[in-house]
Amino acid sequence: MKKSVLFLAMGVALIGTTGCNKKLGAFESSYFNTNPTPIETVGENVPATITGNIPAKFMRKNAKVTATPVLSYMGGETSGTPVIIQGENVRANGQVVSYNNGGSVQIPFNTKYSPEMAESDLYLDFQVDQNGKLYGLPRVKVGYGIIATSTLASAETIHPAITADEFQRIINEKYNAEIMFLINQAIIRKDQINAADYVDLNKRLEEANAAANQEIAGINIFSTASPDGTLAFNTALAEKREAVTTTFMENQLKKDNITNFGEITSSFTPEDWEGFQKLVEKSNIQDKDLILAVLKMYKDPNQREQEIRNMSSVFDELAVEILPKLRFSKIEASINIIGKSDEEMNQLFNTDPSKLSEEEILYTATLTNDNARKMAIYKKATELYPNSYRAYNNLGMTQYIAGDYTAAKSNFEKAHKIAPSSKEVDMNLGLIELLNGNYSKANEYIGAAAGVPEANDALGVYYLTQGEVTKANTAFGSAKTNNAALAKILSKDYSAAQSILSAVPQPDATTYYLAAIVGARTNNEGAVISNLKKAIALNPAMLKQAQTDLEFSKYNLSSL
Numbered sequence: 001m002k003k004s005v006l007f008l009a010m011g012v013a014l015i016g017t018t019g020c021n022k023k024l025g026a027f028e029s030s031y032f033n034t035n036p037t038p039i040e041t042v043g044e045n046v047p048a049t050i051t052g053n054i055p056a057k058f059m060r061k062n063a064k065v066t067a068t069p070v071l072s073y074m075g076g077e078t079s080g081t082p083v084i085i086q087g088e089n090v091r092a093n094g095q096v097v098s099y100n101n102g103g104s105v106q107i108p109f110n111t112k113y114s115p116e117m118a119e120s121d122l123y124l125d126f127q128v129d130q131n132g133k134l135y136g137l138p139r140v141k142v143g144y145g146i147i148a149t150s151t152l153a154s155a156e157t158i159h160p161a162i163t164a165d166e167f168q169r170i171i172n173e174k175y176n177a178e179i180m181f182l183i184n185q186a187i188i189r190k191d192q193i194n195a196a197d198y199v200d201l202n203k204r205l206e207e208a209n210a211a212a213n214q215e216i217a218g219i220n221i222f223s224t225a226s227p228d229g230t231l232a233f234n235t236a237l238a239e240k241r242e243a244v245t246t247t248f249m250e251n252q253l254k255k256d257n258i259t260n261f262g263e264i265t266s267s268f269t270p271e272d273w274e275g276f277q278k279l280v281e282k283s284n285i286q287d288k289d290l291i292l293a294v295l296k297m298y299k300d301p302n303q304r305e306q307e308i309r310n311m312s313s314v315f316d317e318l319a320v321e322i323l324p325k326l327r328f329s330k331i332e333a334s335i336n337i338i339g340k341s342d343e344e345m346n347q348l349f350n351t352d353p354s355k356l357s358e359e360e361i362l363y364t365a366t367l368t369n370d371n372a373r374k375m376a377i378y379k380k381a382t383e384l385y386p387n388s389y390r391a392y393n394n395l396g397m398t399q400y401i402a403g404d405y406t407a408a409k410s411n412f413e414k415a416h417k418i419a420p421s422s423k424e425v426d427m428n429l430g431l432i433e434l435l436n437g438n439y440s441k442a443n444e445y446i447g448a449a450a451g452v453p454e455a456n457d458a459l460g461v462y463y464l465t466q467g468e469v470t471k472a473n474t475a476f477g478s479a480k481t482n483n484a485a486l487a488k489i490l491s492k493d494y495s496a497a498q499s500i501l502s503a504v505p506q507p508d509a510t511t512y513y514l515a516a517i518v519g520a521r522t523n524n525e526g527a528v529i530s531n532l533k534k535a536i537a538l539n540p541a542m543l544k545q546a547q548t549d550l551e552f553s554k555y556n557l558s559s560l
Contacts, residue, residue, distance in 0.1 A: 024063045024128050024137065031055070032142040034122060038550050039145030041113050043467030044437075046071065048122065050107040050142050052085070059097040061087040066127045069109040070139070073120035080109040117146050118548045147550045149517060150490055152510065153464035153483055155434035160397040160408075161424035161454045163390035163415075165362035171337040172217065177201040179245055181327040184229070186240040188248055201333060202252065208335045209258045217334040218262035221245050226326035227271035228309075228319070231301050235270040242268040245329035262334070271301050272326045279322045287314045342367050349377060358385045365394065374398045382411075389419035396428060405435055423449045430458055439465060457481055464490070482510045494518050509539035513546070520551045528555050536560060 032052045039048045050069060064087070069080035084094025085105050097103035109122065122143035128135050177198040179188055192198065208214040223242035225234040246266045253261055277295055280288050291308060298304045309315050340348070345364045348355050356364065361384065365377040375398035381391035396411035409432045415425045430445030443462055449455040456475050461483050463472035469490045476484035480503040488497035501507070501515045512535035519527025532552075535542045543560055546552055 022060065023135070024060050024065065024130065025058065026138050027124070027126060027140050029140045029142060032124065032140065034143030037143055037145075038147055039120075039122060039143055040147040041150045043465050044113055044151055045110055045467065046113050046117065046146055047108075047110040048143060050109060050122075050124065052105040052107065054085075054097045054102045054105065056098075056100055056102040058102060059085070059087050059099055060130060061089040061099050062131050063087045064090045064092055064094065064129045065137075066129075067105075067107055068125045068127075069107055069142075070123045070125055071109070071111060071117060071120050072123055073117045075116055078111045078117075079125075080111060083107045113146065113148060113151055115148075118148060118545075120144070120146055145550060149486070149551060150464065150467070152486055152514065153461050154510070155431050155458070155461050156403075157482055157508075157510070158431055158457045158461060159454055160400045160431055161393075161427040161449070161452045162397055163393045163422065163424045165359050165366065165390070167339070167359040167363035169339045171339070173335050173337060175201050175204050175333045175335065177331045179248075179329045179331065180324070181241060181329070183226070183324070183327065184237065186237060186244050188244060198331075201331060202256070204335065205253070205258060205261070205333055206256055208333075209256070209260070213338045215336045215338065216258070216261040217336050219249060219264045219334070220332045221249065221264065221266040221329055222332070223266070223268040223329040224272040224275070224326060225270060226323040227273055227276055227301060227305055228323055229305075231270055238268040238270050241327075241329050242266050245331065249331060273301065273304070275326050276322065279325060280318075283321060285314070285317055285321065290314070291318075349380070353380050354384060356384075358388055358391075361385075362388075362390060362394070371398050371401050375402070387418060389415040389422060389425065392418070393422070393425050393428065400428070400431065405432065408432065423452045423455075427452045427455045427458060430455075430462075434458065434461060434465070457483060460484065460487060480504055482508070482514060485511075485514050489514065489517060489521070492521075494522050509535045509542055511535075512538070513542055516546070517551050520555065525555055528552060529557075529559060532557070532560055 031054060032050055034048050034050050036048065039046060048069075052067075065085040066082045067085055068082040071078045071080070083105070084092055086092050086094040086096055088096055088098055090096075095103075095105045097105065107124070121141055122145070123139045123141050125139045126137035128137060177195070177200070179192045179198070181187070182189075205216060208216050221242060223238050223245060225238040225241070227234070229237075246264060249264060253259075273295070277292065280291050285291070291314060294307045295304060298307055308318065340360060345356060345360055346367060349361065349364050353361060358381070361377060361381045365374045365381070368374060368377075375395065378391055378395035378398060381388060382395055385391055392411045393415035396408040396415065399405075399411065400408035408428075412425055412428045412432065415422065416429060419425060426445045427449035430442045430449060433439070433442035433445060439462065442458075446455055446458050446462060449458075456477055457479055460472045460475035460479070463469070463475055464483065464487060469487055472487040473484075473491060476487055480500055482501075482504065485497045485500040485504070488494070488500060498515065498518050501511055501518070504511050512531045516528045516531035516535065519525070519531060532542070532546050536546070546560065547557055
């Protein structure tokens with residue numbers, strides 16, 4: 001009886017230690033699956049989630065397993081963050097797996113993508129601690145990849161922002177003179193002809209008539225009467241002043257042999273109540289508030305005049321200070337200053353750039369599509385106008401386009417020092433930071449450039465590097481660029497992506513490579529092959545890229 005009890009107790013003890021004392025067996029690949037498969041970049045990172053379904057009777061109760069995801073590729077390995085998987089008797093902060101029932105575990109993986117990872121496999125390495133005894137288990141393969149399409153976003157293809165010139169081919173200038181009349185008269189007096197403003201106006205008309213680069217675009221005459229007297233009388237008087245002044249100017253132009261003067265236009269107003277109100281507001285007349293109240297209260301001109309005349313002391317003051325200033329004809333000459341022609345400015349840059357103004361030399365750079373000539377013009381502009389932030393910014397723009405990012409950065413920084421609030425310069429400094437992977441600083445600069453057209457493309461690329469595809473699509477708007485098409489591909493809107501790629505103004509190798517990806521994702525083998533051929537013709541390095549790109553894994557690329 002005692003022996004049977006002893007054997008029974010020993011059996012129970014053996015059963016109790018089955019989940020503890022034996023070493024942990026090897027994990028199998030079938031226990032794990034990885035999402036996504038194949039692995040795919042998001043922005044410039046390689047994220048994946050490994051889910052483990054550990055079977056019953058596998059996990060020892062006293063075992064603590066450190067599982068480390070490892071991405072293995074030609075020339076190296078990159079380890080992710082280790083995760084603790086533990087038996088139910090282990091005191092730690094890992095994910096617990098029951099011996100009797102098994103369990104599920106999650107192992108996240110994320111690393112920065114680099115091109116050598118294009119052909120890679122994802123493994124799990126295991127180190128076990130079982131009651132202080134340490135040992136390793138064979139690594140198991142849990143995933144493969146990587147599809148790196150999201151990393152095709154490129155700041156290199158964004159056109160930097162230009163700081164525009166302010167060159168105007170025709171600059172219009174206005175010159176004025178006033179002919180003052182005595183009360184109830186329409187006679188032009190000699191002292192008015194000899195007045196400084198009329199003499200200056202007449203002189204300016206003669207100069208414009210003689211200058212080869214100037215033209216008189218027109219002369220306008222506006223006449224009025226002061227608002228004292230009846231409306232009918234003032235209408236006739238203002239009209240007469242208009243006619244007298246117009247005839248006088250016609251005779252003056254004829255006398256000065258000025259025949260090309262556009263057109264003489266004229267108009268009149270019977271009573272200049274608006275001018276009257278402005279003069280009263282600016283005056284020191286004691287009862288001006290009362291006068292202004294009358295103007296506001298009464299709209300009929302005759303009633304206005306009568307109410308003001310009723311204030312006899314006030315009217316006398318108005319008759320001296322205000323009303324004489326409203327009896328005039330205003331002569332306004334419109335003169336166009338005609339700038340150098342495109343041919344003249346190009347010739348001057350070639351022969352003597354110092355004769356070009358800042359605006360002219362900046363404008364001259366826009367007359368060519370040759371980036372090298374633009375660069376030469378902007379460089380000369382920085383020499384002639386060393387305080388011109390636009391010259392430095394635009395020089396940096398041409399250097400950026402040429403791929404000389406170090407020189408471009410230097411000139412953008414010079415421009416920023418001169419004009420720290422320029423949005424265009426902020427935008428371009430943001431591009432430099434994007435190129436260098438300084439995304440926080442890039443976002444800061446690009447955010448400060450809000451409103452600059454090119455900033456939308458830059459912001460879209462920034463969002464793509466962060467894996468924020470929805471925001472990228474919003475930023476790109478209706479842009480027809482490779483980057484905008486990539487955002488549509490990543491959001492699986494392949495029709496929109498193809499539409500954008502077909503509208504890219506100057507398609508390059510990347511344009512056709514993206515079109516091939518659209519073809520692959522829509523099972524269009526013809527589009528894959530034809531577009532890859534175009535891409536490789538423009539950039540032979542894309543042959544190797546395509547051969548290792550999992551986007552095209554199901555297609556035979558031997559014909560390339």
